[in-house]
Amino acid sequence: MATPLSLKELSKKEDRLTSGHRMCSGCGAPTVVKMVMLATDYPVIASNATGCLEVSTCIQQFTSWNIPWIHNAFENAAATLSGVETMYRSLKKQGKIDQEIKFIAFGGDGGTYDIGLQSLSGAMERGHDMIYVCYDNGAYMNTGIQRSSATPLGADTTTCPVGSANPGKVQERKDLTRIMAAHGIPYVAQASPSNWADLMKKVRKAHEIKGPKFLNIIAPCNRGWRSKTDDAITLSRIAVDTCYWPLFEIENGVTKITYKPKEKKPLVDFLKPQGRFKHLFAPENEWLLQKAQEVVDRNWDRLLREEEFTAPKSE
């Protein structure tokens, strides 16, 4: 029986990513991982791309993982887990294993949107029964805040630094969630730790669907975002309420927005508390601020229409 999604019941569950790891205080990623793991009532094996989560949770003889865990390299968490899952199927077919085991890969946005995209695409296309979770903090935070294709428009990073000739990142984010949906896999969703019940329901749902699943989860990084250390959940909530990070799922081609803010907040509410966007509030960058809002509006509008368009026809 699945653990009820109540804080009281969930708090009784054993942590699968235990405390004592070395992630920065206030980091959103371990919270995301803990939520994913708390929502998982099955025996589970995880793979982990190189990145903050990996280097901080398994150092030498110490590991924070009390589940089987494998880190291979930066770009291949999906391919690696596809190997683990295939061995599981092989041994199960041979009658050497009878337990039901689930498989989850974790990667940051650098390891997923950029260097690991091919490995992820291949694993999804092949149909392995696994969930890939991208914890998206919008840059290569582990190596020191370099821009990735997930970095939002206008952000100041160490490889697109704001300078006299450059206003920060001049490109829009790659829409990875939609790219994964275009693979035609059975389940794709976007989630946020601010909406924990929504996040955990999505993990639960993904586990019950056979085949490849992809979850993109926002994970604020106070170092890279230059925000307060106790703001990870607040900022991810504002990201959702501004529709910068909409919560939705695409199940067998049907798009459903799982949370619609009563009042869509202006994007500046999300940008203002973050030092990486400070320069956007200078008069000469007003155009960029406007463009950033336009991008959010355009994507949100498109998502609303997509929900309508893909809804099953009523009889």
Added chain:
Amino acid sequence: MPKIVAVTGNEAVAEALRQVNPDVCAAYPITPQTDIMQRFSSFAANGKVKTEMILVESEHSAMSACVGASAAGGRVITATSSQGLALMWEILWIASGDRLPIVMPLVNRALSAPINIHGDHSDGMGARDCGWIQLWSENAQEAYDNTIQAFRIAEHLDIRLPAMVCMDGFIISHSITRMEYLEDEKVKSFVGEFKTLNPLLDIEKPVSYGPLILTDYYMEYRKAHEHVMSKVPGVVKQVADEFEKMTGRKYGLFETYRLDDAEVGIVVLNSAAGTTKDVIDEYRAKGIKAGLLKPRLFRPFPYAEVGDALKHLKAVCVLDRADAFGGSFGPLFMDIASSLYIQDKKPLMFNRIYGLGGRDYMPDQAEHVLNELVETAKTGKVQSVKEYIGVRE
């Protein structure tokens, strides 16, 4: 009874893999290896093996999936050539560092650029130092026998290292030759059941693979790897002895041909050894005491034993089917020179680069080298330490 067949090298290796019947195979096409994975896929598609296939989107993912599958706990294979091995390079080190006994036939092919699909040893040499075991094979029979033995060596509980089995692209992979297949049952019992060690799939005993290890302990892990590699030659010999009992075919760390009483010798890997042996016979008939040494276990390299086998010669030529640009000499030459450096008495040595990009190695090239060896032995002088042969000026 063993079956006498006329097959290509690729066909022979695919047959060995079928008989071993691994749990998981990651496959990706690349010339001249494609044929192996194509044949193996057909075995899987027709229920001739229990293997689950992972039809990956690159060699990088092939090796990545092999690492995952092997760590999960089972017998795992893939195969590659040239650019494919180059693309895997990053993960080769992880497979060996995690001590995963993956077996991979490597059908040797030149590296780009210029792009060339034919056989030379640049690919294998590029993966020389990545902590894998390398067995090199002269012909289809050796490639078949080495493939079967590779599982025993790689999976040995004192070793647990990945192994690649090399054979020359096209020259061996695509030429038909007479050879012997063993009976399925014999291969099965020779290779035995796979023994798991710290498998990820043991949910009751969770393990973490691939930790971060920095300045405080990294070096100890590297030393441990070197220590494990030092045990490989002993296991290779032990497995070869058992194999000889079953088949009558003798294998060691390397093969010597008319070397014991020789005065001059050639050291060469893989298919060119066959041609060279024929020419050595002709020279022997003329009264010239020539011999040959063909490395089989190239990594770890049995320095002491090789040096011991060559030290009595007056002159040695090392033939390299790859160059190590900027390193002055071919990779095999450097290993042979290292082997002889520790000996009190050393032959004169020179290095000839031949057969790059699949250029034919013809008897006249062996003759040219032997003539030079005789002259070197006579005069006590090396004319030129390194030259390319069979090349336009």
